Amino acid sequence: MQSYEQWTSDVSTSWTAWWTWVLGDFTEPLSYKSPLASVGLLAGAFVAFLLWRSSSRFAGTPVSYGFGARFPWMIGSVVLSLSTTNLIFRSLLADGKWQPTFVVVASVPAAVVLLYGRGWAILVTAAVLGVVTVPPLAMLFIANLCVPTGIPNVVGIVSAMAVGGLIACAVCRVLPWMRVTEDPPPPHAAVRSTVGHGEAAWTIRRVIADFSEAQFIGSEWAGGLMIVGACVGFLIDPSFAGYGLELLPRILFAQVLASAIGVVLWRQWYRGGGWTATYVPVVSSAPTAVVAFDGSWPALILGAAIGAVLGAPVARLLAKPLPPLFHPFIANVTSMAVTTLVVYWSLTCIL
Template sequence: MLGDFTEPTSYKSPLASVGLLVGAFAAYFLWRSSSRFAGTPVSYGFGARFPWMIGAVVLSLVATNLLFRGLLVDGKWQPTFVVVASVPAAVVLLYGRGWAVLGTGAVLGIVTVPPLAMLLIANFCAPNGIPNVVGIVSAMALGGVIACATCRFLPWMRVPDDAPPVHGAGRVDARHSEAAWTVRRVLADFSEAQFIGSEWAGGLMIVGACAGFLIDPSFAGYGLELLPRILFAQVLTSAIGVVLWRQWYRGGGWTATYVPVVSSAPTAVVAFGGSWSALVLGAAIGAALGAPVARLLAKLIPPLFHPFIANVTSMAVTTLVVYWSLMFIL
């Protein structure tokens, strides 16, 4: 279950998850104390909702692992991690603090995304030779639509009047150089899938993943010993995307440069056996497509539907384009 926290970034590593959570809570407490070392505001400026968000994710994750425990015997794998990067956190960020919101987000996460992901992987991805990540992120999108639509009809789910923007904490900070900000933004991209978006969380997660790899190279990264190349591809695609689309970060803005970090870039590495040409091309194509596609799709998202739906849909589109392009080129 602990490893599920970092499986959205393509390495199921308990040490990476410890780093992620330690960094996330460090960023949260630094934000609460108004420290100048807080970095990018945790969870897009929804700091007060962060503990409730983590609570909803943990509850949903525990229940999912218990509910689908019978499908995990004899070394079998199931995408139990999908609740970490989808409905529970999105519901709390939309509707605020409170036990009713926490419980609703957790339950909706359990009943929507994991079953859909398992269904799509078994009946769409596997028969057609499509990377599993496409089915996973498509399930997140469909589950997000179902959950957000359901919340609109639940009488206890009310949007707070003082809600800050869902995104808007990735801005270029004039107090730091462009290069320093770029490094911080790349690190933050590594924790965006978990709705944290902090360089503390992303940086310590990478440290934990590397420590886990040094202890046992076959453990992180699905036993393929490709973690160094996966990390390199992720850093490269994030850096290219941040440089390409940095204008959308200015003036308090935000954009989904993390899309290829958790989808097309690691897929290019794993699907093509760590090929350097696939790594570089996959990172570049993913960076060029991920954020603009997500931004375009976000314009179609109605009110009270979290924009993560657009982001994960962009992951499916970007991954398919990258995978098919590399199959044709290589």
């Protein structure tokens, strides 16, 4: 298996490396960039979708927040947007240079499809809006905000997702063909999972599901198989996943810790079928604390704890003023920027 550095240097010249780079983009929101983890994520997502369609009691958390009928269209839009982004910006990946091509996986395309529903016009519009908004903004913010100030790149990335999301949702409201569509009824009456209703079992399932929230899947099947894929990839070559830093085990531990603390702290918002953004630190402040401080255990634990305390309530507060048809992911990614800055500056002062 080639090294991470060799892989990135081949992306602009080898189509094999390019396709695996595109595949790896599905898990880069979690700081892995692992093709095997991405295979696990997508396999788990489709398992969750099929179990949802059959109303299986093993379906677990409903895929894509119960919008299962929109799930295939959402994935289609993300794949189209991601492939187009990587084709357009492929030349910028020359000589191993990194670019945030993954940003469309966790932002505009999926959000727009989940807002408006099924249909080819919606799928293509969401994909195009994803390409023209978030990737250019992310590159701009990293070059002109993060690099000059020394703050983590994730702040620029999630800020670009927030601004791009606002632009895309505003544009969709004036496009004449963008109208909310009705979903067909499920093939069978909805059946909620009867497996593992205990508090401890639910908490574990909720933590695992948080690992696929950034991709708008939110399923323990997707999150669990993604973690398995990431671990298998690490066992094959520890220097590959996680940008070649060999910090994947600590990143995973920080993410599990951040999610678990958040789920326990804010579980009242999950009761009665509710939801809250406990995944915010999982994809922002927790891995940033590990990477920015070279895997330091104090940074890992403090970063996970601070992120868990701030992430969900800040996202909830920011979501309140959003107008109709502006997806709440905008508030979630803004919370990621705020939480990451607080964690990074706090750890810089403490450690």
